[in-house]
Amino acid sequence: MGAVVTGLRVAADKDTGVAVVTLDRPHRLNAIDLALRDELVSAWRELRFDDTVRAVVLTGAGERAFCTGLDRDTDVPQPDSPYMADDPLLHVGPKSCNLWKPVIAAVNGMACGGAFYLLGESDFLVADPAATFFDPHTTYGMVSAYESVLMAQLMPHGEAARTALMGTAERLSAERAHAIGLVTELTGPGGALTAATAAASVIAGYPAQGVQGTVRALWAAKEAAVQRGFAQAPHLVALGNLPPERQTELFRSRRPEFRLR
Numbered sequence: 001m002g003a004v005v006t007g008l009r010v011a012a013d014k015d016t017g018v019a020v021v022t023l024d025r026p027h028r029l030n031a032i033d034l035a036l037r038d039e040l041v042s043a044w045r046e047l048r049f050d051d052t053v054r055a056v057v058l059t060g061a062g063e064r065a066f067c068t069g070l071d072r073d074t075d076v077p078q079p080d081s082p083y084m085a086d087d088p089l090l091h092v093g094p095k096s097c098n099l100w101k102p103v104i105a106a107v108n109g110m111a112c113g114g115a116f117y118l119l120g121e122s123d124f125l126v127a128d129p130a131a132t133f134f135d136p137h138t139t140y141g142m143v144s145a146y147e148s149v150l151m152a153q154l155m156p157h158g159e160a161a162r163t164a165l166m167g168t169a170e171r172l173s174a175e176r177a178h179a180i181g182l183v184t185e186l187t188g189p190g191g192a193l194t195a196a197t198a199a200a201s202v203i204a205g206y207p208a209q210g211v212q213g214t215v216r217a218l219w220a221a222k223e224a225a226v227q228r229g230f231a232q233a234p235h236l237v238a239l240g241n242l243p244p245e246r247q248t249e250l251f252r253s254r255r256p257e258f259r260l261r
Helices: 034-049 115-119 146-154 157-169 174-179 192-204 208-240 244-252
Strands: 008-013 018-023 055-060 065-067 103-107 110-112 124-127 132-134 170-173
Touching (some): 008 034, 018 034, 018 192, 055 065, 055 192, 065 115, 103 115, 103 192, 124 174, 124 192, 146 157, 157 170, 170 174
Parallel strands (some): 018 055, 065 110, 110 132
Antiparallel strands (some): 008 018
């Protein structure tokens, strides 16, 4: 692997057994459009079959953002039925694609909204001091359903609830994220990718069967809760989301001020 595609770079080091997957749309703050969604799904599935890759690092290009969720300019076609709503990011993460190799997220800049689909299916997070975490859904008249379910697995309930409910008014600092256990290692400036890759290299040096079994066991500890939450999510979104035109109006009138905590 190592080919450059539209919005994703995958570079595998066969000596260390580590692949670095980079969201590569810095001009859009690494927001995910449908093309990038499809590329992520393909990359995770290809990595399942590449035995030279034994650990993965996931990061975002540029300094401003790890990922800002679904690109708001993306048109998501929907069936004309309340029973068949499609969430475009539902299968964007590695676990959803049945990849049981360890994935370490190296977070730089903003990680918000739909970024939690990726963070929630990573095995642990390493962050740059400038990283921030927030969920804008409520600000724009949207239900944070899938994201909240995943956030609830990553941090204490009160922190997940506050992050989901406060919307764009607050951002969780890297220091606070480290203090509550969302982030396992807080690096020096610009050091997240290096630190995550170093950890991945250690893990990749262990026998793959034991590592992958451990990844699967750890996910088993929380997947039942995720599945139960996701089962409710489509109904909650359908009931609680404002019409798209009203969401757009709120988005365009947003205020940039926020409290960093």
